Amino acid sequence: MTDPYENELRARFGSDVELGVESGGEVPDDPGLRRMLTRRTQRRYLDRAVPDSLVRLLLAAALSASSKSDFQQASVIWLKDRARRDRLAALFPDMPWIGNAPVFLVFLGDARRLERLGTLRGHAQDNGALEGFFNAAIDGALALQSCILAAEILGLGTCPISVLRNRIDEVAEILELPDKVFPVAGLCLGYPAQPGFISMRLPFEASVHIDRYDDSGLAEAVDAYDRRRDARHSIADRQRAPERFGTAQFYGWSEDKARHAMALEGAGFATWLKAHGFTFDEPR
Ligand SMILES: Cc1cc2nc3c(=O)[nH]c(=O)nc-3n(C[C@H](O)[C@H](O)[C@H](O)COP(=O)(O)O)c2cc1C
Numbered sequence: 105m106t107d108p109y110e111n112e113l114r115a116r117f118g119s120d121v122e123l124g125v126e127s128g129g130e131v132p133d134d135p136g137l138r139r140m141l142t143r144r145t146q147r148r149y150l151d152r153a154v155p156d157s158l159v160r161l162l163l164a165a166a167l168s169a170s171s172k173s174d175f176q177q178a179s180v181i182w183l184k185d186r187a188r189r190d191r192l193a194a195l196f197p198d199m200p201w202i203g204n205a206p207v208f209l210v211f212l213g214d215a216r217r218l219e220r221l222g223t224l225r226g227h228a229q230d231n232g233a234l235e236g237f238f239n240a241a242i243d244g245a246l247a248l249q250s251c252i253l254a255a256e257i258l259g260l261g262t263c264p265i266s267v268l269r270n271r272i273d274e275v276a277e278i279l280e281l282p283d284k285v286f287p288v289a290g291l292c293l294g295y296p297a298q299p300g301f302i303s304m305r306l307p308f309e310a311s312v313h314i315d316r317y318d319d320s321g322l323a324e325a326v327d328a329y330d331r332r333r334d335a336r337h338s339i340a341d342r343q344r345a346p347e348r349f350g351t352a353q354f355y356g357w358s359e360d361k362a363r364h365a366m367a368l369e370g371a372g373f374a375t376w377l378k379a380h381g382f383t384f385d386e387p388r
Contacts, residue, residue: 146261
């Protein structure tokens with residue numbers, strides 16, 4: 105018997121990767137899981153409106169995500185006003201999908217609401233410690249991913265947008281964010297204009313540990329992954345900043361990401377957060 109998810113797992117991890125997930129016929133064949141395993145980011149959308157009622161349904165799915173302590177520290181801004189959207193999109197000309205997608209949402213970590221509840225109930229408490237930031241960021245991220253999966257299940261495409269944090273002062277002004285409310289990521293949403301492609305993931309050797317953390321095999325696992333990924337979709341002709349790093353003979357994912365990480369994205373975000381209510385201290 106063939107495994108129900110064999111094709112999806114091969115598409116995600118590569119055909120020669122051993123994941124040890126052969127079900128022996130015990131795992132139900134589920135179309136939702138099939139979609140999840142083959143999910144992909146989409147940056148081009150059809151010129152087809154997404155009905156408001158559908159967006160509301162996706163927001164309901166997003167806000168059904170689990171939430172630390174049931175504090176419910178995720179909020180969403182649905183950016184409907186064209187002028188405001190255009191001002192935001194103009195900050196990121198390299199990513200035209202921010203302005204072009206039929207729908208644009210911004211998922212927020214909202215550490216403010218819990219503070220307001222405390223004040224309303226007469227138990228005022230500062231929520232600007234690292235714990236407040238961390239919990240709100242996680243709630244925002246879980247809501248974001250829940251929205252992504254719900255959208256993809258219904259045949260829509262999405263693209264999260266964390267680049268918002270690179271221009272945080274302007275973004276916060278456009279979205280009128282109060283203190284202790286911060287963007288986790290935007291989310292472009294629409295019907296995909298093309299099939300897109302499945303982005304291969306690292307093998308379990310690099311990302312799953314049994315009983316204790318052990319990354320002694322990382323270099324080998326990543327090297328094999330780089331070559332698998334290159335065989336599927338080479339990025340050799342898109343080397344990042346060759347004037348700074350030179351031209352690599354073999355240019356794989358790990359070289360690309362190591363260069364990418366040197367770009368210091370998000371510089372200024374910590375300063376902004378500290379100026380807007382977060383201390384990152386221990387709770388007091
Ligand atoms: C938190 C987060 C922020 C992201 N920010 C951006 C972004 O600003 N612009 C963009 O084009 N893609 C963005 N992406 C999409 C990633 O580039 C994409 O998820 C990654 O390349 C893996 O591809 P896949 O989602 O198709 O598997 C973001 C993804 C996540 C999860």
